[in-house]
Amino acid sequence: MPRPKTKNELVELSTKNYKRLLDYVNSFSEEKLASEFPKGLLNRNVRDVLAHLHHWHLMMMDWYTVGMKGNKPEMPAKGYTWKTTPDLNREIWKKYNTADLDDIKKQLQISFEDLQKIIHKHTEEELFEKRRYKWTGTTSLAAYLISATSSHYDWAYKLIKKSMK
Template sequence: MAATTREELIRITQKDYDKLIKLIEPLSESQTLIKDDGDTSIKDVIAHRAHWIELFLGWYADGQAGKEVHFPAKGYKWTDLKRYNADLRARQTDLDWAGAVSALEAAFDRLSSFIAAKTDADLYGGPMKSANNHWTPGRWAEAAGPSHFRSAAKYIRARLREMR
């Protein structure tokens, strides 16, 4: 069930982030770099989650400023997500495990600060500007943060089972 208040969003964002961090803390860099059949590693997933938080924050800021918002990014449509994510992995290929974790920590801090600075009305009072759908900024924040943290944890647990 999606959060509907700032306090709920703060709580689930912290809870799901903490679970993800607890899961990845004991991992060795070598474990995180092993690619799956889809050419994706644990490191790639963590770096991806950090990137998508930054995308959300950019969408929000651009919408608030009255700028054109590119979903998910300039030159891509939602139907291009596989290509976008593959291109993202290619751009992040030189990023090491420590860099991916650092990026996630920084993105989490920015997302947490964003949420803390908003009111219930800011987050849930209406659709996010320029999003071209009915999702509120709070719902977008949840998709970029806690929902992504949960899916990352699910992926990592499955990968660790495969590695045993």
């Protein structure tokens, strides 16, 4: 499906890509899930990838909360710029690299549902109109939500698929 252009497409693609990712992850044995990805990748295993998604969900929700109050969120995170995102991703990896996979899956499910609630509470115009909210700059709220959901789930699916061969 191409990039969502409506609220229904956003809900459908984010849910579809999330389900595809989790179905794929759940198809592996515990031994395979614990195996390491090839050297050279920041995310070393499935847990790392799912933790990365969860943390970006949390950041998206923080941006949203701060931004919708009329304030400017620190994006992508305090002390980081979009150019230093690789450094931020390393810090995210450090935060979760000893976490339990089942705990991460539960946290990811909760943060996924929380983002879905945000999507559902807005009209199509509120989601897709560019420059509607000061905090989203020249783009739309949907652009941020697409990046944090359907696009990110697709990235994760492809990374895991490539790494689990």
